[in-house]
Amino acid sequence: MTELLTAAQMRAIEQAAIESGEVTGLELMERAGQGVVEAIFEEWPELEGGDRKAVVLCGPGNNGGDGFVVARLLKERGCEVEVFLYGDADKLPPNAKANYERWSETGRVAPLSEYTRGEGWGCDLLVDALFGTGLSRPSPDLGNLYWNMEDMVDGFGIEFGHKRGRPAIVAVDFPSGICSDSGKEFPHEDAHYRFAASAHLTVSFHQSKQGHFLSEGAELCGKVVVKDIGLSEEKEWRKDNWKALTKLIGRLHPNWFRKDQDGHKYHHGHALVLSGSHGSTGAARLAARGALRIGAGLVTLGSPRSAMLENAANLTAVMLKQIDGALGLTEVLEDMRFNAICLGPGLGIRADTQALVLTALKANRPTVLDADALTRFSANPDVLFGLLHKDCVITPHGGEFTKLFPDIAEKLAAPAVTGPAYSKVDATREAAARAGCVVLFKGPDTVIADPDGRCSINSAQYDRAAPWLATAGSGDVLAGFISGLLARGFSPMQAAETGAWLHVECARKFGPGLIAEDLAEQLPAVFRDLGL
Numbered sequence: 261m262t263e264l265l266t267a268a269q270m271r272a273i274e275q276a277a278i279e280s281g282e283v284t285g286l287e288l289m290e291r292a293g294q295g296v297v298e299a300i301f302e303e304w305p306e307l308e309g310g311d312r313k314a315v316v317l318c319g320p321g322n323n324g325g326d327g328f329v330v331a332r333l334l335k336e337r338g339c340e341v342e343v344f345l346y347g348d349a350d351k352l353p354p355n356a357k358a359n360y361e362r363w364s365e366t367g368r369v370a371p372l373s374e375y376t377r378g379e380g381w382g383c384d385l386l387v388d389a390l391f392g393t394g395l396s397r398p399s400p401d402l403g404n405l406y407w408n409m410e411d412m413v414d415g416f417g418i419e420f421g422h423k424r425g426r427p428a429i430v431a432v433d434f435p436s437g438i439c440s441d442s443g444k445e446f447p448h449e450d451a452h453y454r455f456a457a458s459a460h461l462t463v464s465f466h467q468s469k470q471g472h473f474l475s476e477g478a479e480l481c482g483k484v485v486v487k488d489i490g491l492s493e494e495k496e497w498r499k500d501n502w503k504a505l506t507k508l509i510g511r512l513h514p515n516w517f518r519k520d521q522d523g524h525k526y527h528h529g530h531a532l533v534l535s536g537s538h539g540s541t542g543a544a545r546l547a548a549r550g551a552l553r554i555g556a557g558l559v560t561l562g563s564p565r566s567a568m569l570e571n572a573a574n575l576t577a578v579m580l581k582q583i584d585g586a587l588g589l590t591e592v593l594e595d596m597r598f599n600a601i602c603l604g605p606g607l608g609i610r611a612d613t614q615a616l617v618l619t620a621l622k623a624n625r626p627t628v629l630d631a632d633a634l635t636r637f638s639a640n641p642d643v644l645f646g647l648l649h650k651d652c653v654i655t656p657h658g659g660e661f662t663k664l665f666p667d668i669a670e671k672l673a674a675p676a677v678t679g680p681a682y683s684k685v686d687a688t689r690e691a692a693a694r695a696g697c698v699v700l701f702k703g704p705d706t707v708i709a710d711p712d713g714r715c716s717i718n719s720a721q722y723d724r725a726a727p728w729l730a731t732a733g734s735g736d737v738l739a740g741f742i743s744g745l746l747a748r749g750f751s752p753m754q755a756a757e758t759g760a761w762l763h764v765e766c767a768r769k770f771g772p773g774l775i776a777e778d779l780a781e782q783l784p785a786v787f788r789d790l791g792l
């Protein structure tokens with residue numbers, strides 16, 4: 261897993277390195293500029309040599325300082341470079357000022373208004389070094405520029421390489437206008453057209469930042485490349501701060517999923533999934549099949565009497581047991597071999613769902629609550645929070661999250677006014693602390709947090725985009741995946757992270773045309789690809 265930093269964490273790491281004498285701020289800025297130029301030519305080798313023109317837009321802080329380094333290095337590599345500054349050169353921070361002066365020895369710096377007033381783009385490469393991690397408020401006067409950049413990113417590729425006027429756009433650290441912690445744009449009522457820049461390529465430093473993977477961040481960054489700027493491993497700092505670090509879930513190791521060669525089915529747990537009544541049974545069957553495919557030794561679907569025939573006609577490897585209401589569930593759970601429970605998909609939001617949830621939670625087994633098992637508590641979430649325990653995982657989508665945590669959802673939905681803005685990471689952490697269990701908050705940027713503050717993002721963005729997951733029932737399959745992993749003995753956090761990651765892998769394996777039934781059927785191929 262990779263760690264994602266906030267602006268404050270990046271500054272702390274930078275500060276620690278500078279104070280230890282390991283590096284100076286000016287050296288870091290030079291390496292950042294070098295990293296950007298390296299990434300540009302790696303992405304577009306055709307920009308090297310020949311008659312190429314670059315425009316570099318520099319801002320009033322250190323992001324602008326990186327821009328002056330980029331301008332100098334591009335010029336050294338043979339580009340014709342024009343530089344525009346937003347703000348007052350006399351107020352630049354010291355390192356940025358030093359690089360401004362260095363550039364000024366060989367080139368001119370014009371005010372940004374000269375560029376934005378001009379006709380067309382007039383370059384092959386546009387470097388956005390206006391704002392990075394220090395952006396703290398909206399920039400209404402840049403709305404028009406941002407809007408044009410979005411247009412350029414959308415239209416890119418048609419004439420690039422043939423006709424000047426459709427530049428490749430590179431963002432230094434972030435497309436300007438995005439909050440680096442939350443990925444939100446800073447809106448402003450006076451802004452024209454757009455609130456943040458767009459880019460084809462974003463080059464960041466040392467480690468990715470949270471905002472590259474949250475909210476609008478991923479959409480506007482294009483592609484993110486992270487360049488090493490020689491900051492050390494900062495082991496001490498990490499030891500003190502590990503809980504506050506957000507992880508990006510990456511490729512999982514096959515050992516994670518292997519089954520012992522000599523184990524029998526009860527070694528891998530027995531998951532119980534509760535079905536809704538007749539006519540509402542498909543969701544639970546999707547979850548049950550997901551739990552079985554992901555490796556639970558046994559999976560039983562608990563069905564009310566009214567739906568027994570319907571379920572029996574549609575199940576083979578998944579077993580079926582009649583469970584009528586909370587009393588029936590209490591009796592079944594006397595069998596301690598049921599070591600994971602999944603409730604919610606298709607369960608309905610009547611009072612009997614509440615009774616089932618309360619019974620399941622009192623049994624104190626690893627439990628996944630999804631869909632109706634969450635919605636049922638919209639009017640009284642505190643009743644639910646009072647019973648949830650540390651072995652639970654709840655898996656709300658945006659609507660369910662809002663019903664359970666209305667005040668947190670309101671903060672998350674509020675427009676960013678000052679930076680750093682309240683993020684989906686902040687929201688999920690706060691929700692997990694309140695619920696007292698793992699919360700998996702769905703979306704292309706699925707965020708998972710536990711009550712201790714550990715947090716990770718499962719990204720279905722960039723080259724892991726999986727828009728076909730937005731299909732009815734895919735969340736039910738995820739709930740099943742997580743329950744199956746709980747049955748196998750994964751901890752709630754591990755089960756949620758692993759289930760979410762495999763869910764996206766399955767969607768990508770199948771690709772366009774995916775429907776929920778297809779997801780679990782991709783698991784064998786995904787496991788094989790992992791080397792299992």
Ligand SMILES: NC(=O)C1=CN([C@@H]2O[C@H](COP(=O)(O)OP(=O)(O)OC[C@H]3O[C@@H](n4cnc5c(N)ncnc54)[C@H](OP(=O)(O)O)[C@@H]3O)[C@@H](O)[C@H]2O)[C@@H](O)CC1
Pocket residue numbers: 270271274288289292319320321322323324325326353390391392393394395396397398399432433434465489
């Ligand atoms: N940390 C590191 O390790 C490294 C960092 N590096 C680079 O530094 C960047 C961070 O630099 P940074 O902190 O100077 O912030 P930056 O993004 O340039 O913007 C702040 C400036 O903008 C101003 N300002 C803010 N909002 C505004 C608005 N709406 N409209 C107008 N002005 C506004 C704000 O003014 P103030 O809020 O103080 O009034 C301040 O002057 C980082 O992204 C990376 O590129 C690399 O060199 C490598 C090592």
Ligand SMILES: Nc1ncnc2c1ncn2[C@@H]1O[C@H](COP(=O)(O)OP(=O)(O)O)[C@@H](O)[C@H]1O
Pocket residue numbers: 631657702703704706720725726727728729730731732733734735736737738763
């Ligand atoms: N555009 C998208 N890109 C990636 N994943 C998505 C996207 N839209 C939805 N998902 C994922 O699909 C699943 C949908 O779950 P949910 O909304 O509960 O659906 P349902 O209730 O129909 O099963 C979640 O895991 C969510 O993260």
Ligand SMILES: [K+]
Pocket residue numbers: 323388389390391392431432433434435436
């Ligand atoms: K930028």
